[in-house]
Amino acid sequence: MGDNLKTLSLDEVAQHNTSESCWVILYGIVYDVTDFLNEHPAGPQAILRLAGKDATEEFDPIHPPGTLEGYLSSKTKVGKVDPAELAKKAESGVAASTAPERDPPLESLLNLDEIEALATKKISKKAWSYYYSAGDDLWSKSYNNAAYRSILLRPRVFIDVTACDLSTTFLGHRVGMPIFVCPAAMARLAHPDGEAGIARAAARFGAMQVVSNNASMTPEQIVEGAPADQVFGWQLYVQKERKHSIAMLERIHKLPNYKFICLTLDAPFPGKRELDEKMQWEGSGAFTVTAEGKGANERRPGGGGVGQQLFWGTASDLTWKTTLDWLAAHTHLPIVLKGVQTHEDAYLAAQYAPQVKAVLLSNHGGRALDTAPPAIHTLLEIRKYCPEVFGQIEVWVDGGIKRGTDVVKALCLGAKGVGLGRAALFGLGAGGEAGVERVLEILKAETETAVRLLGASSVDELGPQFLNTRILERDIYDGPSGLDNSKLWSKAKL
Amino acid sequence: MGDNLKTLSLDEVAQHNTSESCWVILYGIVYDVTDFLNEHPAGPQAILRLAGKDATEEFDPIHPPGTLEGYLSSKTKVGKVDPAELAKKAESGVAASTAPERDPPLESLLNLDEIEALATKKISKKAWSYYYSAGDDLWSKSYNNAAYRSILLRPRVFIDVTACDLSTTFLGHRVGMPIFVCPAAMARLAHPDGEAGIARAAARFGAMQVVSNNASMTPEQIVEGAPADQVFGWQLYVQKERKHSIAMLERIHKLPNYKFICLTLDAPFPGKRELDEKMQWEGSGAFTVTAEGKGANERRPGGGGVGQQLFWGTASDLTWKTTLDWLAAHTHLPIVLKGVQTHEDAYLAAQYAPQVKAVLLSNHGGRALDTAPPAIHTLLEIRKYCPEVFGQIEVWVDGGIKRGTDVVKALCLGAKGVGLGRAALFGLGAGGEAGVERVLEILKAETETAVRLLGASSVDELGPQFLNTRILERDIYDGPSGLDNSKLWSKAKL
């Protein structure tokens, strides 16, 4: 590939840096992407900022293999560059780095905060900003965890706790523990092991993984080599261009490890993640596009971080009946609805059983709407207003889990499983596949300890009698239930 | 002007620095203001501190054009000074300034706190102290915002949120969004664009502006060039000398953009704003007037900051029936009552419809009485004790708004509009007209995001079902309602 292409100088390429003639270098090949600018899922700005330059380093960790071939025809190739010239230029831009400090052994990291601290040191500022960021003032992100801390445990004594079994089932599939990996995008920003590394780590614990629609590896790569009984779900952001989503569903259907579709509902519009958005102002070029970028900024004040770029093609017009009917026409897999934040929507979801088999209570890790309720709030709302939901569909939660006691608290209140988002990514950042394994190892052991010290021997024995939720109960919604609100019901178009 | 005046030396002028002979230099002309000392709206001290000196720099940003001509007859001109001598003296007082750090582009500022941070760097300490200050310990100022954070949102999912319309009406006039600019004094302290700059920025968003009675530009200047459909209100502090207020109303009536009078009730006496008051002790002269200033200090402990000076001529004797009747005799414009802080007074206000068309719930940005309730408290009180008010008059709020989620929360609870005070001034300080535009752009975008992520498409769809206000409800007044309190009713002289 590229053998019969003419060699271009970097200076020559650099002149094609406008929307009228836009060239970029990828893996040593020069592409003319002028015509593609408006087709790019993340908008023209995402490319224009790299116009005339080598974009490989930015492109590689966030695009699955095959992306290039899928979107750019070979006639867009206009030449190649001299690798030596490229290397020389890259070198001149790199500060003399000091010898890296030696990382502590993963075994010496004792909790998820220590894992995150190591990952923060090791990954790029851009990756950290994307992972760490959350909506507005990070209130929901922080409260997601604090809400668990406000629940007191009620340990019973004089009970034989020699044995302890964490295994359970999700949608009827047996898994090793009630902790699973949530869809979280762009794993290769943290480490080349990427989503496949997470999958291999999860396999050791029989843990379930829901793969992000915005994964940085292909769905095929991620499950490659997975045991036949390893359970995966595929997250779906329905695209404005429905055909893209349909095509993806067809690919998923060919991979038997994928057992369900996880339809994300809590981000019909991108949240405002300032840490992420701030990154576009770091480094070269940012200040020069201000005037030109004005139009885009009106749509997306603060400009586009990774989160806004990923959102670009996502549909904002999903509705209960229309979307679920459409989905039924294109997949036989059961549906899990992610992002439910009120008891009303949990109740509505249960009306769509058995097509819908579970809800994942989530405020998107605090990344969508700041001051949205933590999953534990929604869980308590469901217990209060419509507990029958627990008998109709499975209820999973995510957000704010840092300790085994957090896991146990969610399970005591009726959650069937508890998802990890950032923790898996930070594990990856701290040590690739082994880092994810350490995250799961820590949390599994903490959960076993908590189950035992409560006086139980398995997750099935857990229940609300082990908790004092009084502090939290004071804050749970007690206004009129939307279950009687005909206006909202009609919107749901049951 | 001043051509036929004799030239005086600065030393000569400097000798006239007492209450017996008081000269000041303004724009190069020397005035003898001895006879005017006791007529000055902010009291003699405000002038005496500048006696014998060039007062132009202090005078200019806080007096609208025409002030000089209106108050000082030409016979008070006693000479002129040599501009070169003045310039030389000014220069000698200026420290060699370092090259100013380049400001970040406004687009890179992502929220109102970042705007405020930049303005804090750019404006004078005096301006900052006046804007930032609030009563006593700033408790109410801080709680104004914290109260919003304690409300949780309840986002609904699976709703088409492609469209989002923020337009609404105030008193029947259509505006582009429910966010308006509150009366806030002395805009030119922040930037020469002043209140007119705010007006031009607001025009781009179809946003309403209420102009301060203490604006640093004339009401004519502020609306000059405004589109015919741009909505303005005029704030009225009734003066002890009612004739001044009547004259001002007559000027306002000639300017069709002004659609209502906003009568301020929450500052019948100046609050204690220590940051502002402290400024009189900064710089030259402060410590030498101690003995002389004693009498004044007994009346105004801490001496007079900008806030106390502005208050000087304001009436403290307004009452419901007398004042509203007087107002009816002098203006045909509808009345908005600003500073209502209890459900009792909101209820009373509604009794005066249709003359009174709205109340603006406000604790004066925390600048009047510290530990006064935030507007969101009063809003919840009205919902609890006399919800019929929402059907009789419009209810607006201000104070503590920092995020689009704050805007949405106020609207969900029945507010028709949400006002910005300091945010507009800090926007002006950060970048003049463009800075105000950035403030409005940020807040509008955040509000749209919040509306969409709640599952709504317009402000009309918002309602209390989208909120969990339980934390806040715990703190809302539940004592006996003053609606049954005959003593308070009789005071109101209905």
Add this chain to the structure above:
Amino acid sequence: MGDNLKTLSLDEVAQHNTSESCWVILYGIVYDVTDFLNEHPAGPQAILRLAGKDATEEFDPIHPPGTLEGYLSSKTKVGKVDPAELAKKAESGVAASTAPERDPPLESLLNLDEIEALATKKISKKAWSYYYSAGDDLWSKSYNNAAYRSILLRPRVFIDVTACDLSTTFLGHRVGMPIFVCPAAMARLAHPDGEAGIARAAARFGAMQVVSNNASMTPEQIVEGAPADQVFGWQLYVQKERKHSIAMLERIHKLPNYKFICLTLDAPFPGKRELDEKMQWEGSGAFTVTAEGKGANERRPGGGGVGQQLFWGTASDLTWKTTLDWLAAHTHLPIVLKGVQTHEDAYLAAQYAPQVKAVLLSNHGGRALDTAPPAIHTLLEIRKYCPEVFGQIEVWVDGGIKRGTDVVKALCLGAKGVGLGRAALFGLGAGGEAGVERVLEILKAETETAVRLLGASSVDELGPQFLNTRILERDIYDGPSGLDNSKLWSKAKL
């Protein structure tokens, strides 16, 4: 006096430094106080630490004139010392002091915290430690103020507040304002103006002053030159040796400005004030007396600060009927009971009207029992359980007052007056008499502002309708009322 005494060298005096022969130098005279050691009200340790040394500097600010003559007969004088030798020794112990920073003018201090900050710089560490200290962890001291902050105000608008009258009465005596000075010991530790300086400052505001039983000036000195209508009370700590208390009452009866006896009940035993106690370990000698001091430490762990020394002779066996009967036999003045902290005791006090005319709700400035309730708690308890008390006796409060809004809140809840303790002492420390005046000036002006901004014109108009106490009400005692508790009643020996 001393002329016919022989001159002793400092070295000679220094040898008499044990409990077997203990000499001290006071005002240049050498006393043999060996026999007096066990009679000293603060115990032998208080003297032994100064044995063989010049004790004038420690003695002077805490003993009223006449103390020396009253306790030591002239035969204890054993000689005099050479003033020059004394001065030389003192000098050698003083570090070369830098030129003192100029204090800011009192008018530039805007609130009580700023006054305290200045006083903290100016007074000795020992004085500061005694004033600032409170029980254990200073929890009650801090909560005393925080409790006020948790009360929200409810300002009413459209009310004529041109006039504002703070005058009121205490026990039928007219005073200029509802703010009074509480008994607080050892004023001369802060400034030579002492309690008399406080009295002169209070006179300017027509403010009442309750003089401490442990004042550093005589009761005669304090009221010397006071206007006939200035109101004073005398605080009584009943002494184990009742005759001392009786003698003091007789002195008080001769001074018509003293209108009542304030009997202190909240310190039958000294609280643990660690800052104060720590002072004994500062400087020379402390570590050498450890072994000898052991016995004393068992009785008073931590050793004796100023507070414990002052307590030494105080009776711990007061009871309702016995003590009040004894008091009735020795004074015609009305009684105010200080230190009431429960509604039960307020109720009991009212049973003793008209001898008892008022209670002063107080936790001793947080200096007695840590986690004792603030006065505002007790006030709310009385309102809840036995509001009839307000009609039977006057209820005063102290502790934690820092702002005019605090004063207004106490008054709205039924307090007739509000006392200042540390604030007056810190005022004295900041500027002597003028500093106390500044404290009262600030607090009076703040109170007037708060009254006006609430929509009232005098303290009589204040009432609970101006407050939202909901946050605080949640924490008020709601257990069984001791009013029905026969065991506690019988203890009270009604």
Add this chain to the structure above:
Amino acid sequence: MGDNLKTLSLDEVAQHNTSESCWVILYGIVYDVTDFLNEHPAGPQAILRLAGKDATEEFDPIHPPGTLEGYLSSKTKVGKVDPAELAKKAESGVAASTAPERDPPLESLLNLDEIEALATKKISKKAWSYYYSAGDDLWSKSYNNAAYRSILLRPRVFIDVTACDLSTTFLGHRVGMPIFVCPAAMARLAHPDGEAGIARAAARFGAMQVVSNNASMTPEQIVEGAPADQVFGWQLYVQKERKHSIAMLERIHKLPNYKFICLTLDAPFPGKRELDEKMQWEGSGAFTVTAEGKGANERRPGGGGVGQQLFWGTASDLTWKTTLDWLAAHTHLPIVLKGVQTHEDAYLAAQYAPQVKAVLLSNHGGRALDTAPPAIHTLLEIRKYCPEVFGQIEVWVDGGIKRGTDVVKALCLGAKGVGLGRAALFGLGAGGEAGVERVLEILKAETETAVRLLGASSVDELGPQFLNTRILERDIYDGPSGLDNSKLWSKAKL
């Protein structure tokens, strides 16, 4: 001993550092402990980390005398080492230490925090980490104390408090005060005085001591020389190998000072104490065993701190009836159940009276399950759900006691006694026996002061009327009581 052993070089010993040939040096003798590796109560890792080295310093402070003889037969002795060579090696590893700062006299330390601060300076990091550490995020440890602070006292006045008697009884045995020393392991880590030093200090106050199952001295040593009426309890962790526990009970029965068996229930599995576990990563060797240690880490993530090592042989299969029946067969002493954390278990315990004579409400100093409730919560639960328990058995508490007011609050709510854990160890660290004495002296004096200032004269007079527990009551469990939960009851196998 060892005279006829051959002398081995340190290099020679160092080669036996694997699980296939493992030698260690103890007190100058070389032992071959290869066969003992799997018998060691703390697991093979605890020894392997010292393989080939002098283990004396690590071994000595945590093993009672006789341990060596009891576990290792004389044929495991393989040689001796040259003391001079050993000393030389030790020396080379010690940094030149600066002259130690002189400690402040114990009398100058005024509260338990100051004692802890001094101990923290003086003891080894390993000892501090073991004592200070608690579960996960130390939430329960911190809340244990904070819960006391949230209780307000209600001091009564006008009561004779001259006398004050703190004496009380435990299980019918008279003690000098209601404060006792809890079982806390490894006292000699803090100071060579060890548990015997605690015992001698306690004797001075007539205070009870419960001796840890993991004491670093023998039960005989600890009570040696104790007065006949000094009360001790013996803590029992039932061992997997029951015969070890039975043997220990037999030893205890021979020592008449031991009046009861304190059976610990709150740690059937070791909590996660990260500070303690982190210590294994400090210093040499830690990073080299990673690969080999992997298997162990899967069982005990984070590796084993002192706490996990001590736990090694402990049984996890205790149950109500089986265990108590077994215990009845092996001891005539009354049983105290430690670690009860719910009212349900307190109720169950009372069903086993008179064999069970008391419960010790405890969350193990926050060291077992983080977010477990403080003892004061459980106390309030019992008062709410099953107050009859107080009449059937004694209720003791521990955890979080720092002040005399804390002691008084527990007693007012029905606790018969209040235990100190870390405080005694930190006292030992600060000054050996004298430091423990100072701890008890401080707390006794504070308790007397609190009793007096409440208006009481003895612990018998204390009761709930002296407390305002409203803040805490809000957070007490109010879910369904497990007393009606047949599932949990059946587990208890009554």
